[in-house]
Amino acid sequence: MNEVAACGCFILLFDVVLGSAQWALLVLLGCSSCGGLEGVWAFGAAKWAILHLFTSKLTDGKPPAVLCRLVALLGLLSPAFESGRFLTAPPSEPYTGPNPDLNVLLLGPMSSSLACVVWEKGLSGQRKTRKVDPKLDAKRLLVRMLKYFKPDTFYLIAAFSFLILGVVCDTFIPLYQGKVIDMLRGQVLQSGFFYAIGQLTLVSLGSALFSGLRGGIFMCTLARLNKRLKHLLFHTLLQQEVHFFEQNSSGSLSSRLHSDVDRMGRTVALNANAMVRSTVKTGLMLVVMLKLSWELTLLTCIEMPLLAILQNKYITVSKELKDQIQDCQAKNKDLASQTISGIRTVRSFKAETDELKRYNEALEQMCAIKRRSGIYSAVFGLTRRLVSLGIKVLMLVQARSLISSDQLSIGSLVTFILYQKPMSNNLREILYCVGETMSTVGVIAKVFGYLDRTPQCKKDGELAPEKLRGRIVFQNVSFTYPSSPPDKPALKSVSLELQPGKMTALVGPSGGGKTSCVSLLKRLYEPQQGEILLDGEPLHHYQHKYFHQKVALVSQNPVLFSGSLRYNIEYGLKDCTIETVKEAAEKVNADDLISELESEYDTDVGECGGQLSAGQKQRIAIIRALVRDPQVIILDEATSKLDVEVQHAVLQEVLSCGRTVLVVAHQLKTVEKADHIIFLEKAEVVEEGTHQELMAKRGRYYRLKEELFS
Ligand SMILES: Nc1ncnc2c1ncn2[C@@H]1O[C@H](COP(=O)(O)OP(=O)(O)OP(=O)(O)O)[C@@H](O)[C@H]1O
Numbered sequence: 137m138n139e140v141a142a143c144g145c146f147i148l149l150f151d152v153v154l155g156s157a158q159w160a161l162l163v164l165l166g167c168s169s170c171g172g173l174e175g176v177w178a179f180g181a182a183k184w185a186i187l188h189l190f191t192s193k194l195t196d197g198k199p200p201a202v203l204c205r206l207v208a209l210l211g212l213l214s215p216a217f218e219s220g221r222f223l224t225a226p227p228s229e230p231y232t233g234p235n236p237d238l239n240v241l242l243l244g245p246m247s248s249s250l251a252c253v254v255w256e257k258g259l260s261g262q263r264k265t266r267k268v269d270p271k272l273d274a275k276r277l278l279v280r281m282l283k284y285f286k287p288d289t290f291y292l293i294a295a296f297s298f299l300i301l302g303v304v305c306d307t308f309i310p311l312y313q314g315k316v317i318d319m320l321r322g323q324v325l326q327s328g329f330f331y332a333i334g335q336l337t338l339v340s341l342g343s344a345l346f347s348g349l350r351g352g353i354f355m356c357t358l359a360r361l362n363k364r365l366k367h368l369l370f371h372t373l374l375q376q377e378v379h380f381f382e383q384n385s386s387g388s389l390s391s392r393l394h395s396d397v398d399r400m401g402r403t404v405a406l407n408a409n410a411m412v413r414s415t416v417k418t419g420l421m422l423v424v425m426l427k428l429s430w431e432l433t434l435l436t437c438i439e440m441p442l443l444a445i446l447q448n449k450y451i452t453v454s455k456e457l458k459d460q461i462q463d464c465q466a467k468n469k470d471l472a473s474q475t476i477s478g479i480r481t482v483r484s485f486k487a488e489t490d491e492l493k494r495y496n497e498a499l500e501q502m503c504a505i506k507r508r509s510g511i512y513s514a515v516f517g518l519t520r521r522l523v524s525l526g527i528k529v530l531m532l533v534q535a536r537s538l539i540s541s542d543q544l545s546i547g548s549l550v551t552f553i554l555y556q557k558p559m560s561n562n563l564r565e566i567l568y569c570v571g572e573t574m575s576t577v578g579v580i581a582k583v584f585g586y587l588d589r590t591p592q593c594k595k596d597g598e599l600a601p602e603k604l605r606g607r608i609v610f611q612n613v614s615f616t617y618p619s620s621p622p623d624k625p626a627l628k629s630v631s632l633e634l635q636p637g638k639m640t641a642l643v644g645p646s647g648g649g650k651t652s653c654v655s656l657l658k659r660l661y662e663p664q665q666g667e668i669l670l671d672g673e674p675l676h677h678y679q680h681k682y683f684h685q686k687v688a689l690v691s692q693n694p695v696l697f698s699g700s701l702r703y704n705i706e707y708g709l710k711d712c713t714i715e716t717v718k719e720a721a722e723k724v725n726a727d728d729l730i731s732e733l734e735s736e737y738d739t740d741v742g743e744c745g746g747q748l749s750a751g752q753k754q755r756i757a758i759i760r761a762l763v764r765d766p767q768v769i770i771l772d773e774a775t776s777k778l779d780v781e782v783q784h785a786v787l788q789e790v791l792s793c794g795r796t797v798l799v800v801a802h803q804l805k806t807v808e809k810a811d812h813i814i815f816l817e818k819a820e821v822v823e824e825g826t827h828q829e830l831m832a833k834r835g836r837y838y839r840l841k842e843e844l845f846s
Pocket residue numbers: 382617619620625626644645646647648649650651652653
């Protein structure tokens with residue numbers, strides 16, 4: 137890099153020599169100019185060729201791209217600028233080209249090198265980051281983000297049309313203000329003065345009206361986009377396998393769903409809006425400002441690359457900090473929601489102080505990052521203001537000399553100043569928007585990462601037979617939880633059978649693999665080896681909805697959702713009548729429980745069923761399973777909180793209609809009634825048979841019963 141910089145300095149020196157030689161030649165030949173625009177272009181092209189040769193010699197024929205860009209700018213920037221000046225403000229006398237002037241001689245090399253530095257430090261820096269992390273391919277992500285606006289194309293066209301109309305009106309306001317100021321002094325007719333005031337009022341009104349319409353439509357479009365994205369993301373999340381939710385906490389997922397989606401929509405939409413508005417405004421203002429004074433315009437434009445370098449440095453640092461803040465926010469949210477949802481445990485262990493300390497530490501961490509971000513922002517703001525101040529001083533000096541040589545009127549200077557501030561603001565806004573959008577790329581990548589995630593579960597089949605017997609067979613099933621090491625399987629080559637109309641019990645010490653069997657049977661996980669068959673067909677051959685309706689699971693701590701009792705019982709069912717619900721409740725002696733509640737089936741169960749007792753929740757969960765009329769019922773400690781009478785009624789009911797019943801229980805009283813008992817230990821089936829057979833065998837089942845009894 138140092139070699140390139142040294143070569144760049146030599147090229148700049150050589151360029152100054154060439155420029156001086158040109159002027160010296162013109163002076164010697166007695167020409168006051170270089171022969172109009174054609175001459176300027178001819179000299180520019182010749183300079184480009186000579187500089188290119190010089191650079192090739194300097195770099196042994198392999199000039200780096202940055203030096204090629206510098207040479208092209210040195211040769212062609214001045215002719216391009218002169219042509220622009222000629223087109224926007226044609227001189228009254230025949231154009232002869234720029235006169236020999238030290239400012240012009242230095243301005244070319246200075247602006248060319250500045251442009252190269254901005255390009256290198258700004259744009260290529262971002263390109264390098266993209267190469268390192270292809271996921272953060274900003275352009276690809278932003279283009280994809282814009283595609284989500286497709287359904288709102290009509291609204292967007294309307295919003296952008298109003299935006300452009302508003303900007304056009306906005307641009308003309310200072311021009312008419314300057315005109316009115318000039319009329320205050322001169323001998324202008326009153327009608328002319330009022331005409332100018334009328335024009336000013338009209339463009340001001342137009343600006344207000346169009347800006348209002350633009351803002352309103354953008355907000356509506358943004359709200360629609362947010363709704364669409366959240367719906368899509370929530371839909372994708374719901375498709376994911378259970379292991380995904382073990383890996384990603386509910387706090388961080390809900391933060392992605394709400395804060396991140398909001399942020400990405402807002403940033404992209406509002407920045408696109410602000411960028412288009414500022415770019416159009418800048419373009420129009422530039423034309424008017426060049427007409428007023430090209431010297432002052434040039435000084436205004438020098439501010440931009442300087443600000444771009446500053447902004448780029450600031451973006452690099454603040455992007456990293458913003459990502460850290462996002463992660464910290466998700467963590468804090470998770471921490472708080474965990475504590476609030478587990479408030480009973482927290483209170484019973486008197487852990488409020490510990491939880492507060494933990495939360496405070498997390499807040500401190502967040503505070504430290506925000507403090508650093510604040511310091512960077514303050515330093516950046518100060519430097520930016522100093523640069524703007526320096527440029528302003530230079531402008532005032534130049535304006536004084538222009539006014540004293542009658543090249544600029546006071547009204548035009550006022551107009552220029554009225555343009556200058558918004559112009560700098562526009563340029564700053566463009567840079568800010570680019571920075572903001574770039575810093576949101578990380579958030580967009582994360583959200584798209586979730587949207588693109590393919591669930592790691594087998595595709596559902598089409599089977600939905602009218603009649604199901606309910607015979608379940610585990611054939612050499614081996615299973616290890618995705619988060620467990622491969623040498624710690626939860627089930628090792630397990631083979632078992634559940635017969636229709638019979639009650640099978642899974643027993644064994646804690647960690648033996650009972651719940652894992654149930655989870656596989658409910659297809660919450662897929663086994664790595666072996667197969668589970670329902671009436672001879674692998675489970676995934678059945679339709680998803682049909683399968684979960686026919687194979688019902690009632691667990692020890694059933695999850696209820698906020699809403700009425702009836703909503704929880706009918707959960708997920710479309711055509712369930714209140715009669716069916718009542719019938720199911722009566723079958724398990726739950727009608728007395730429901731009539732005790734204030735609004736019976738319309739009683740609100742509270743968040744996660746918090747207003748019901750554990751036994752009440754278990755009974756509701758049993759009714760919820762029964763209204764689906766399942767053929768296979770799995771009771772995983774599902775009656776542990778019920779009294780003996782109700783337990784008996786539940787078992788009677790589930791065993792009716794020839795259902796297959798699988799019971800997981802630690803209370804061996806329940807197990808004794810089972811037709812078949814399977815003893816699971818250390819992920820394997822150790823022994824099986826009826827209660828009497830296993831007792832007579834005096835094996836593991838017998839010993840467990842003895843241990844519990846003693
Ligand atoms: N979600 C999980 N992720 C990783 N490992 C798990 C998970 N759930 C259970 N395990 C492990 O799998 C093994 C079997 O657990 P499982 O819950 O099936 O036993 P269990 O017989 O039902 O125990 P308990 O009677 O205590 O409920 C245990 O070693 C356990 O640590």
